[in-house]
Amino acid sequence: MLEIGGERLQHIAIIMDGNRRWARRKGWAAKQGYEAGVETLKKTIKWCCEMELLHLTVYVFSTENWLRATDEVEDLMFLICDSFAKYAKEAKENNVRISVWGRKERLSAELINIIERIKNDTKDCTGLNLNLCFNYGGRQEIVDAVHVIAQDLIDGNLRLCDVTAEALAKKMYASTAPDPDLIVRSGGECRLSNFLSWQCIYSELVFLDVLWPDFAKDDLELAVAEFYKRKRRFGGR
Numbered sequence: 001m002l003e004i005g006g007e008r009l010q011h012i013a014i015i016m017d018g019n020r021r022w023a024r025r026k027g028w029a030a031k032q033g034y035e036a037g038v039e040t041l042k043k044t045i046k047w048c049c050e051m052e053l054l055h056l057t058v059y060v061f062s063t064e065n066w067l068r069a070t071d072e073v074e075d076l077m078f079l080i081c082d083s084f085a086k087y088a089k090e091a092k093e094n095n096v097r098i099s100v101w102g103r104k105e106r107l108s109a110e111l112i113n114i115i116e117r118i119k120n121d122t123k124d125c126t127g128l129n130l131n132l133c134f135n136y137g138g139r140q141e142i143v144d145a146v147h148v149i150a151q152d153l154i155d156g157n158l159r160l161c162d163v164t165a166e167a168l169a170k171k172m173y174a175s176t177a178p179d180p181d182l183i184v185r186s187g188g189e190c191r192l193s194n195f196l197s198w199q200c201i202y203s204e205l206v207f208l209d210v211l212w213p214d215f216a217k218d219d220l221e222l223a224v225a226e227f228y229k230r231k232r233r234f235g236g237r
Contacts, residue, residue, distance in 0.1 A: 009227060011055035012048065013180035013203070015195055016041065017187030018211030025211075031075040036213035038083050042090075047217050048128055049094055051224075055129045055177045057101075059195050063137035066106065080134070081111050088118040095127030101173035102136035103144070131177055138197025145171035145198075174199055184223045186212045202234050 016037055023033030041058060048056045061080065066073060091098055100115045107115075115134075148171040152158035158167070169175060179199040183192070188209045192200060206223040210216075 007228075007232070009053070009181050009224060011057065011178050011180045011182070012053060012223075013057040013059075013183045013196055013200075014044070015059045015183070015185040015187075015193065016212040016215075017185055017189055019213060021187065022211040022213045030072050031079070033213060034076055034079050038079065040213050040215050042087070043217075044215065044220065045096065045128065045130060046094075047220055049096065053128060055131065055180075057131040057133060057174075057177065057180060057196070059136070059193075060132050060134045061102075061136070062133075062194060063103070063135060063140055064194065077108070077111070081108075081114060084111075084114045084118055088121050091118070091122050091130065092125060095125045096122060097125040097127070097129050098122045099129065099131045099176055100134050101131055101141070102134045103140065104135070107135060129177060131174070133195070136173070136195075138192075138194045138200075140194075141173050142168075142198055144173075145169075169198065172198060179203065182206065182223065182227045184208065184220075186210050186215050186219070202232070204230050204232070 019033035019037040020030045021033075022036065023030050026032075044058075045056065061076065065076070068076075088098075098118050100119060104112055145168050149158065149163055149168060153160065153163070174196065179201075180196060180203045182205075183196070183200060183203045184206045185192075186208050188207070188211075190207045192205075196203075204227050206226050208215075208219055208223065210219050
């Protein structure tokens with residue numbers, strides 16, 4: 001399913017948008033939308049494993065999400081903390097290796113410990129690579145990588161002539177995965193919202209009207225089918 005005409009879809013990235021709107025339409029609190037969204041993510045991971053996808057990256061919490069109402073952020077942090085802790089065993093059983101991309105600042109010690117534990121518990125898994133973008137911003141990722149490069153220059157570990165796009169990419173949070181072939185956004189919005197700003201330059205983009213909690217296997221398959229309809233030239237063909 002993931003290979004057509006010799007081209008293999010290796011990496012899908014998803015912006016899981018529409019949880020709050022889904023809850024509002026039902027007259028529910030935002031928290032219930034996020035809870036439903038977690039269940040949809042679990043199903044999506046399962047579908048990607050069945051497809052034998054190599055990399056799945058999802059936008060869990062952006063650096064801009066801290067601007068939301070304090071009680072909403074607190075509910076979301078509790079849900080994320082609980083979900084991370086509970087999913088670790090299931091991930092290992094399904095041979096899913098988990099990475100977490102983003103900044104640690106503003107995170108509780110408990111959450112940092114949970115993140116480190118799930119990364120360590122799944123580090124030897126060889127199936128799907130699940131990358132959770134958490135407290136993540138695409139521009140911030142680039143800035144942080146530049147800081148590392150600058151420090152290497154100051155320390156004499158790198159020459160100016162060695163500062164290339166490839167060298168910078170190796171300092172990104174996302175250096176452990178190839179750039180996404182396909183980026184899917186649910187919720188009907190047609191923008192990337194500071195997601196994978198460095199890595200998205202040749203990604204195929206698919207925007208779906210479905211709100212994330214309602215995202216189904218058919219929607220994933222529709223996005224994959226759309227990917228294979230397109231001819232990727234990477235600026236040179």
